[in-house]
Amino acid sequence: MSSGFQTALGGQALESGNFLTLFTVFMIVCTIMYLLVVFALMAGILRRRQESDELTFETGKHEQATPFVRGAFVGWIALIGVGLVGLTIASFFTDRSNASVAANLQLTINVTANQWWWDVKYTTHQASNAFRTANEIHLPVGVPAEITLESNDVIHSFWIPNLAGKQDLIPGRVTDIQILPQKTGTYRGQCAEFCGVQHANMALDVTVESKADFERWVHAQQRPAFAPLTKLQLAGYRYVTTRECSACHNITGTPASGQVAPDLTHFASRRSIAAGTLPMSTGNLYGWVADPQSQKPGNKMPTIGLSPDDLHAVVAYLGTLR
Numbered sequence: 198m199s200s201g202f203q204t205a206l207g208g209q210a211l212e213s214g215n216f217l218t219l220f221t222v223f224m225i226v227c228t229i230m231y232l233l234v235v236f237a238l239m240a241g242i243l244r245r246r247q248e249s250d251e252l253t254f255e256t257g258k259h260e261q262a263t264p265f266v267r268g269a270f271v272g273w274i275a276l277i278g279v280g281l282v283g284l285t286i287a288s289f290f291t292d293r294s295n296a297s298v299a300a301n302l303q304l305t306i307n308v309t310a311n312q313w314w315w316d317v318k319y320t321t322h323q324a325s326n327a328f329r330t331a332n333e334i335h336l337p338v339g340v341p342a343e344i345t346l347e348s349n350d351v352i353h354s355f356w357i358p359n360l361a362g363k364q365d366l367i368p369g370r371v372t373d374i375q376i377l378p379q380k381t382g383t384y385r386g387q388c389a390e391f392c393g394v395q396h397a398n399m400a401l402d403v404t405v406e407s408k409a410d411f412e413r414w415v416h417a418q419q420r421p422a423f424a425p426l427t428k429l430q431l432a433g434y435r436y437v438t439t440r441e442c443s444a445c446h447n448i449t450g451t452p453a454s455g456q457v458a459p460d461l462t463h464f465a466s467r468r469s470i471a472a473g474t475l476p477m478s479t480g481n482l483y484g485w486v487a488d489p490q491s492q493k494p495g496n497k498m499p500t501i502g503l504s505p506d507d508l509h510a511v512v513a514y515l516g517t518l519r
């Protein structure tokens with residue numbers, strides 16, 4: 198669903214770049230230490246037995262260490278000390294660099310986790326400009342952003358491997374994570390804490406784009422929903438905004454104002470349906486609206502059993518919500 202490869206070693210943001218550097222330093226230091234241990238072990242095994250070894254066996258006395266062995270032993274202990282101190286210093290600087298993002302925040306996004314989708318709110322200085330979306334986040338490249346995290350039900354974990362580490366979302370508490378994206382692209386995020394049967398289908402798309410593209414996206418999201426144009430779309434509009442759907446879903450600019458399910462105002466502009474469960478397409482939309490319980494069993498959207506006419510109309514209308 199996303200461009201590129203989902204990896205924690207991608208380094209597409211300051212945080213993940215720092216982790217990648219730290220990981221590389223740890224790997225190099227630990228590999229050198231490991232090779233030295235293996236080398237010492239092999240040298241011990243292959244060393245020719247000395248004349249005195251026979252005596253050691255017979256008299257039950259241990260062989261005296263030569264000055265060379267004693268020196269090597271002291272050197273080895275010193276090397277371990279230097280290695281550990283070096284790794285500690287590298288960790289310290291990684292932490293400090295990651296924390297520096299928090300000093301210069303320019304964007305705040307609130308993400309609330311639900312079984313099994315992500316509620317996303319962009320709050321700006323003016324409340325009237327705030328908007329809501331679901332299962333997607335857009336971030337401008339090079340802009341330090343803070344994401345505050347909450348949960349409506351159980352403990353979830355927010356994880357975009359290409360950009361940063363994990364952060365838990367805990368009911369009744371607000372946690373946060375700071376990200377400074379450095380490379381444009383679309384990255385897959387995923388809940389990383391088992392949270393119920395559809396935990397695996399709780400993904401989100403993260404788009405890192407230029408500031409201009411980000412502004413365009415924000416303006417498009419702030420618009421109310423498009424009005425229906427055709428007769429079929431109008432029939433769908435009537436169904437969605439006055440029947441079951443509107444009890445849970447909000448569509449800004451229409452009577453649908455439910456707050457407990459994903460906001461659908463610009464639903465059709467997203468890349469996926471149901472938190473990464475299905476790619477966005479008309480065919481999948483039919484499948485999802487007709488029987489969400491067969492697509493993602495256990496999710497909170499009931500299978501209503503729409504008549505074929507209503508189903509055609511609802512899908513036609515949802516397709517206009519770009």
Ligand SMILES: [Cu+2]
Nearest residue numbers: 353388392399
């Ligand atoms: Cu979860």
